[in-house]
Each structure stands twice: as structure tokens, then as C-alpha cells.
Amino acid sequence: MHIGCPRNPVTNIECSKRGDCDSETRTCDCDAGWMGAACHIPDCPGDPDCFGRGTCDQTTSPPLCKSCQAGWMGPACNDPCINGKQTPMDSGWCIF
Structure with missing residues (x-):
């Protein structure tokens, strides 16, 4: 059984195709502008x-x-x- 990284809660896609899965730690390394366990939360520039x-x-x-x-x-x-x-x-x- 393949146990991968977190999946987008809506699309069920691993790391939402917005990051890379680290199969050793089973975590997503999100692309710039995305956050969350499955890289599914937008993070626009600026704070807030x-x-x-x-x-x-x-x-x-x-x-x-x-x-x-x-x-x-x-x-x-x-x-x-x-x-x-x-x-x-x-x-x-x-x-x-």
C-alpha cells in the first residue's frame, strides 16, 4: 500500500499539484504562493x-x-x- 503525502480535501490530489512530495517525511514542500499540509491554501504576497x-x-x-x-x-x-x-x-x- 502506497502511503504518500497529504491530499487536497476537494480534489484528492497529492500536494494539490502545487508542491513536491517528500516520500520520506510524507510532507509536501509547497510551491511559492501556496501553503497548508496539501498546498491547497493560497498565500498571496503581503501580511496579511x-x-x-x-x-x-x-x-x-x-x-x-x-x-x-x-x-x-x-x-x-x-x-x-x-x-x-x-x-x-x-x-x-x-x-x-
Whole structure:
């Protein structure tokens, strides 16, 4: 019987295909941007995620922030766009 690493609780995939299984320790070594025993929890940049200024988008790999609050932009919602507006949203372009 093969006893492997933790599996994603929804997809039942070992390490969620977002990390490598260490068969000796039976633990997942998660890729950047993922955490949890089965690498199934998104971990966007910033602490807390997106510095509390946006939404963590887990459809990207690694997960990035989107829909940053006015005055902020970038993959962690930590790049200032104080005297302008990010146009279009999530583009990284601050238009004055």
C-alpha cells in the first residue's frame, strides 16, 4: 500500500499539484504562493494577504492580488498610485 503525502480535501490530489512530495517525511514542500499540509491554501504576497488592500486571486500561479483599493496597485497591493488611478484595474499602470 502506497502511503504518500497529504491530499487536497476537494480534489484528492497529492500536494494539490502545487508542491513536491517528500516520500520520506510524507510532507509536501509547497510551491511559492501556496501553503497548508496539501498546498491547497493560497498565500498571496503581503501580511496579511495583499496588505488588506485587495483580494487574493488563487487562479494565478503563484496567487497574486487583484482589485486593490484606490491608491494602491501591484501583485501585493503595496505599490503606491497616490496621485493617479490604476487604469485599467489590475494592470499595474498608474495614470495621472
